[in-house]
Amino acid sequence: MNTRRAHPVGVSEEDLSHPRTRQAFRSAKRLVGCYAGLSVLTLIAVILLRNHPDMVTDAVGVRATVVAATSLLMVSFAARTARGHSRSYLRLRLASGIMVVAIAVIVALPGAFPVWLRVEQGVCGALLIGVVLTVNGKQMRAAFASR
Numbered sequence: 001m002n003t004r005r006a007h008p009v010g011v012s013e014e015d016l017s018h019p020r021t022r023q024a025f026r027s028a029k030r031l032v033g034c035y036a037g038l039s040v041l042t043l044i045a046v047i048l049l050r051n052h053p054d055m056v057t058d059a060v061g062v063r064a065t066v067v068a069a070t071s072l073l074m075v076s077f078a079a080r081t082a083r084g085h086s087r088s089y090l091r092l093r094l095a096s097g098i099m100v101v102a103i104a105v106i107v108a109l110p111g112a113f114p115v116w117l118r119v120e121q122g123v124c125g126a127l128l129i130g131v132v133l134t135v136n137g138k139q140m141r142a143a144f145a146s147r
Helices: 013-017 019-048 058-082 086-108 115-135 138-143
Strands: none
Touching: 013 019, 019 058, 019 086, 019 115, 019 138, 058 086, 058 115, 086 115
C-alpha cells in the first residue's frame, strides 16, 4: 500500500523527504550552526577580554550575550524545522530576518561598538542572509505551505 502519511504537525513525509527540501534543511542547519558557533566563540572572547575596556564595553557584553542566546534558539528552531515542525519554521524565518536587520544596524552605527565586533557581526549577518534566503526559498515554502 502506497499511501501518503502526513507528518504529525501537518507536513507530509513526501515533502520532508524530497531531495531539494532535505538539501535546504542541511544548508539552513549548517548556516545556523556556523552562526551559533561564531556567536558562542565571540561570547567567550568577550568574557576573556572583559578587563580590556577599550575592546569590551558593557554594550559589547550585552550584545554578545543576546546574540549567543538567540543563536542557540535558532539552532533549536532549525533542528525542529527539519523534522517538519511548522511553528519552528515560522520562528526560524522570523528570528533570522529580525537578526539580519539588528546586525545591519549594529554594523552601520558609527562608534557604538568596536571595529572587531562590527566585523564579527558582519560575518554573522552574511551567514544569516544565507539562512533567510534558504528558509524563504521556493522549496521550503512549498514544503510548509498550509494544507
